[in-house]
Amino acid sequence: MERIAIIDLGSNSIRFIIMQIGENGAYKLIYQEKKSIRLAEGMTLTSRLLTEEAQQRALQCLSVYAHIIQVQKIKKVLAVATAAVRNAINGASFLKRVRMSTGIPMTIISGKAEAALGFSGVIHTIDQKEFLLFDLGGASVEITLVKDKKRIHSVSIPIGAVTLTEMFQSSGNVPLAKLTTMKTFIQGVLDKISWFPDYPIPVIGVGGTVRNLAKIHQRASSYPLPKLHNYQFPVEDLLEVVKMITGKTYEERQKISGLSSERADIIIAGSLVVQEIVKKAKAAYLTISGCGLREGLFFHYYDPLFDPDGKKQTHMLWNSVKNYMDTLPMEYTFHTHYVTAMALSMFDQWEKIHHMG
Numbered sequence: 033m034e035r036i037a038i039i040d041l042g043s044n045s046i047r048f049i050i051m052q053i054g055e056n057g058a059y060k061l062i063y064q065e066k067k068s069i070r071l072a073e074g075m076t077l078t079s080r081l082l083t084e085e086a087q088q089r090a091l092q093c094l095s096v097y098a099h100i101i102q103v104q105k106i107k108k109v110l111a112v113a114t115a116a117v118r119n120a121i122n123g124a125s126f127l128k129r130v131r132m133s134t135g136i137p138m139t140i141i142s143g144k145a146e147a148a149l150g151f152s153g154v155i156h157t158i159d160q161k162e163f164l165l166f167d168l169g170g171a172s173v174e175i176t177l178v179k180d181k182k183r184i185h186s187v188s189i190p191i192g193a194v195t196l197t198e199m200f201q202s203s204g205n206v207p208l209a210k211l212t213t214m215k216t217f218i219q220g221v222l223d224k225i226s227w228f229p230d231y232p233i234p235v236i237g238v239g240g241t242v243r244n245l246a247k248i249h250q251r252a253s254s255y256p257l258p259k260l261h262n263y264q265f266p267v268e269d270l271l272e273v274v275k276m277i278t279g280k281t282y283e284e285r286q287k288i289s290g291l292s293s294e295r296a297d298i299i300i301a302g303s304l305v306v307q308e309i310v311k312k313a314k315a316a317y318l319t320i321s322g323c324g325l326r327e328g329l330f331f332h333y334y335d336p337l338f339d340p341d342g343k344k345q346t347h348m349l350w351n352s353v354k355n356y357m358d359t360l361p362m363e364y365t366f367h368t369h370y371v372t373a374m375a376l377s378m379f380d381q382w383e384k385i386h387h388m389g
Contacts, residue, residue, distance in 0.1 A: 033053070
């Protein structure tokens with residue numbers, strides 16, 4: 033059995049997970065934590081410095097994660113820093129402080145590598161062949177065109193929910209004229225992507241902004257499940273949610289059901305980026321992915337050891353169920369088969385109700 037710690041030092045949040053791989057190759061998430069540290073706070077396209085305050089917030093959080101890694105006796109640590117550190121003039125010196133203070137060996141990844149890892153996290157967990165993928169963070173957005181489950185084009189653009197908020201000072205009450213200016217700016221950036229499809233294409237979104245937008249929609253529509261991964265968000269409804277958000281004051285945004293209060297100041301900038309991407313893609317739905325860079329890091333490590341030929345991606349649902357089953361103690365196989373038979377029988381008998389036969 034092996035445990036792996038994965039750290040994603042983003043521009044808005046730090047995400048920390050621990051994955052466990054059994055001797056049979058079955059894997060499962062055993063711990064996860066997220067902390068909003070606003071590493072990109074104070075950064076703009078012209079001012080590319082990590083502030084001392086932001087660095088201290090990150091170091092304090094990473095010190096806690098280093099302690100957990102030590103207590104859990106984890107030997108394999110995969111830690112990466114993305115756009116904020118990548119774009120900062122003092123990014124390299126900050127990572128030296130991280131290594132000296134915490135012992136965590138963190139690497140700055142390029143925008144291209146960030147897009148590739150995000151793609152890997154999605155393609156391992158959502159069974160779609162052709163789509164446009166975007167991963168919106170605090171200081172950048174990675175956009176990838178996928179055909180036949182292969183990454184054809186990708187680009188990393190240095191605009192994100194935090195940096196756009198700083199650029200346009202949109203954390204408070206935002207007048208209509210400023211909203212129009214922000215939309216025009218985002219549209220101009222997207223128009224420079226020469227390979228952006230000019231035909232309708234499915235869109236998959238990754239990142240805190242899309243997850244929060246989906247949570248708002250789920251709460252408003254009384255969606256019965258607390259799951260976001262693979263959630264189908266009608267673009268027509270998305271545009272209404274964005275309209276609602278941009279029409280509220282900062283204090284009113286803090287009270288929106290489903291919206292994290294710590295995102296109330298950056299949600300306008302983030303939601304406008306999401307809106308302009310799906311509109312340009314002429315998508316009918318936005319599919320939400322709860323998996324991205326962190327999962328991509330994991331599979332980058334896992335696949336060469338346990339799935340070198342990629343067969344587990346061929347029948348994704350079956351292999352996902354099998355992987356889960358292989359993480360469970362299976363001493364009582366008779367009982368397991370009995371419960372399975374009962375569940376299948378109930379499913380068949382209720383076909384007239386669920387219409388999924």
